[in-house]
Amino acid sequence: MKDLTVSIVAFNDEEDVLNAVSSIEEHTPSLIAKTIYIIDNSDKPNNLDSLLKKFDDVEYIRQEKNTGFGSGHNKVLDIIDSKYHAIVNPDIVLKEDAFSPLISFIEQSGAGMVAPKLLNENGEMIKAYRLDPTPFDMFIRMFLKSAFKKRQAKHTMQDMDYSKPFKVPFVQGSFLVIKTDLFKKLHGFDERFFLYMEDADLCRRVNSVSTLMYCPDASVVHLWGQGSHKSLKLFKIHVGSMIKYFNKWK
DSSP, X not given: OEEEEEEEEESSOHHHHHHHHHHHHHHSOTTSOEEXXXXXXXXXXXXXXXXXXXXXXEEEEEOSSOOOHHHHHHTTTXXXXXXXXXXXXXXEEOSSOOHHHHHHHHHHHOOSEEEEEEEOTTSOBOOOEEOOOOHHHHHHHHHOTTSOHHHHHHHTTTTSOTTSOXXXXXXXXXXXXXXXXXXXXXXXXXXXXXXXXXXXXXXXXXXXXXXXXXXXXXXXXXXXXXXXXXXXXXXXXXXXXXXXXXXXXX
16 A cells, blocks of 8 residues: 555646656655556647656556546546545645645544645745635625625635644645545545536535644645636636535535
8 A cells, every 4th residue: 555646637738747746756755655646638639648657656547538627536536545645736836845744744633634835936825725615705706806805804714823723614626635545435526526616525525524624834836827717618617616516515
């Protein structure tokens, strides 16, 4: 059994994937036995398979079509054999060892899933830690960002002390470490969500049977693109996922 498995779903972002994998390899101690799975949902040709061969502990899985974010990560559910599993976005970069403190935190706290400090390129904390979504909060986030500042601050948990660990209802799912047996027990992501809201749903299901915690002892950089704010197609997918989420959790 490995100490750690990692899944990264690629979609036409070859350079990001290589940077993410390289940073994980550079900053993760060799004492942590790991396998990194790259699930390639890309709809354009790339050289990921050959480029990743230089890493002995990377497994490449080529999908025949883009099945979505959650479905991509679920592709490894039946093959991972580890104590802990990391769900990682391709636009994540490690600047230091993140996995050792996160694994230690899980072992000491008993949490089922943990998230580190998520930083932007400037080293600033991203507002990725939130209360469970409500239709009103999602509406504000998408259409009224300059209004309801107190409500937005409450929803993004700005009143918390981020130098200390705390339970989180929902963490934006770009970097999560979960007990592998719990991930399997929950059957991974709900594949009805093609993209967006699958992280909110997973966090909610984790908290229904265990605990999701914020861990201040580890940090990673997220080169956050916020695609749905730039693309009408992604915006429509986002809205559709929100409808599915709120119907599921009403």
